[in-house]
Amino acid sequence: MSWGEHMQSKIRVAIVGGGIGGLAAAVALLKRGIDVSVFEQARKLGEVGAGVFVYPNSLRQLERLGLGAALGAVGARVGAGSEYYRMDGSVVGPVLTTDSTGWSGMYGMHRADLLQVLADAIAPDRIHTDHQCTGFSQDATSAHLEFGNGRSVEADVVIAADGIHSTLQKYVVQQQPPEYSGFRAYRGLVPRERLPHWRKEAHQVWMGDNKHFMVFPVRRGELLNYVGFVPMQRETVESWSAIGDRDELAASFSGWDPRVEELLSKVESCFWWGLFDRKPLDRWVHGRLALLGDAAHAMLPHLGQGANQAVEDGIALAALLQGRGREEPITDVLQAYESLRRPRTDLIQAEARKNGLRYDSRYADLAQRDREIANSAAFRKTLYDYDVEQAVRSHLMHQ
Numbered sequence: 001m002s003w004g005e006h007m008q009s010k011i012r013v014a015i016v017g018g019g020i021g022g023l024a025a026a027v028a029l030l031k032r033g034i035d036v037s038v039f040e041q042a043r044k045l046g047e048v049g050a051g052v053f054v055y056p057n058s059l060r061q062l063e064r065l066g067l068g069a070a071l072g073a074v075g076a077r078v079g080a081g082s083e084y085y086r087m088d089g090s091v092v093g094p095v096l097t098t099d100s101t102g103w104s105g106m107y108g109m110h111r112a113d114l115l116q117v118l119a120d121a122i123a124p125d126r127i128h129t130d131h132q133c134t135g136f137s138q139d140a141t142s143a144h145l146e147f148g149n150g151r152s153v154e155a156d157v158v159i160a161a162d163g164i165h166s167t168l169q170k171y172v173v174q175q176q177p178p179e180y181s182g183f184r185a186y187r188g189l190v191p192r193e194r195l196p197h198w199r200k201e202a203h204q205v206w207m208g209d210n211k212h213f214m215v216f217p218v219r220r221g222e223l224l225n226y227v228g229f230v231p232m233q234r235e236t237v238e239s240w241s242a243i244g245d246r247d248e249l250a251a252s253f254s255g256w257d258p259r260v261e262e263l264l265s266k267v268e269s270c271f272w273w274g275l276f277d278r279k280p281l282d283r284w285v286h287g288r289l290a291l292l293g294d295a296a297h298a299m300l301p302h303l304g305q306g307a308n309q310a311v312e313d314g315i316a317l318a319a320l321l322q323g324r325g326r327e328e329p330i331t332d333v334l335q336a337y338e339s340l341r342r343p344r345t346d347l348i349q350a351e352a353r354k355n356g357l358r359y360d361s362r363y364a365d366l367a368q369r370d371r372e373i374a375n376s377a378a379f380r381k382t383l384y385d386y387d388v389e390q391a392v393r394s395h396l397m398h399q
Helices: 020-031 055-062 069-074 111-120 245-253 258-265 306-320 332-359 367-383 388-397
Strands: 012-016 037-039 051-054 082-085 091-093 107-110 133-137 143-147 152-155 157-160 181-191 204-208 213-220 224-231 242-244 270-277 289-291
Touching: 012 020, 012 143, 020 037, 020 111, 020 306, 037 055, 037 152, 051 055, 051 111, 051 213, 051 306, 055 069, 055 306, 055 367, 055 388, 069 107, 069 111, 069 332, 091 367, 107 111, 107 143, 143 157, 152 204, 204 332, 224 258, 242 258, 245 258, 270 332, 289 332, 306 388, 332 388
Parallel strands: 012 037, 012 157, 082 204, 107 213, 157 289
Antiparallel strands: 051 107, 082 091, 133 143, 143 152, 181 224, 181 270, 204 213, 213 224, 242 270
């Protein structure tokens, strides 16, 4: 069915941005019988070679969408042997990899693999690449998008899933530039066969000297994803594909745990990007336009929740829009989405900043840092136990 051939009463949703958040939202909306089209500025869908965690709070939602088998086929289960260390390799404590029931619903994923699983769940004719959004307007009955290729689209709801540098965010709030954290992250992948003794399911984090380093498996455990966080006073662009200096990376962690030095000796090439986030926005919704994912709540990666919160956003929107007709006050539904989601993401943004301080050992007393790392397991359980579908049902019951 083409974009223009719809039942008059069926809500039409346009998603701007074909990354993980946009595609997850599209799958969730389609599963609930809502008409969706995705518009992506790149000429083809794709994610660069970085690892991402899928945690229990989003995995349970993705499994409900029927994606469990596909994710299991490309993900790497994370669990046994996951630990925090000081920079010399002495153990600080375990990394929590389950929710409070003991469910080990956690995968290390190659971002490209996760994106492909989501894309495969959407009919190709619903995904429109080479569509760079250049304008937005709305009136009492619909919203309108303009694209650089000359196309225009009308929809009942527009979801801006177009990242931290969102084109559409300015139509919701007065834009402020992202805030630079002062850190550069080096990242890359090492074939596990080069480190055959490496713990198979482990998420390992080394902390110290105003830096930290982490490793976890991706792509069925065939690859080890590493990230080294290094202070950099000169602002570093937020690029996922800038070529890094492997010797500079190795030198940054010289003298650390021999396991870190050994892994870095196997690195042939790496990438880097600057770490940015934003303070919580004043609002996420304006009329028929709603922000999602990094466009709404860009956060530092120190809780690994960025993609997971984008998935939750999409599930919440889909659950709230399910069964709605075009004649209903859709703007009220989008306001309910903002009211439901903002308290949770505001908290996670703040906690991600705090966790970065712990990981980078910016404490006079490291014993205090270690106690906070141990105590953070309780907070992580609340993250992983959260069920966004249940939260929506509770919200609707109390309206």
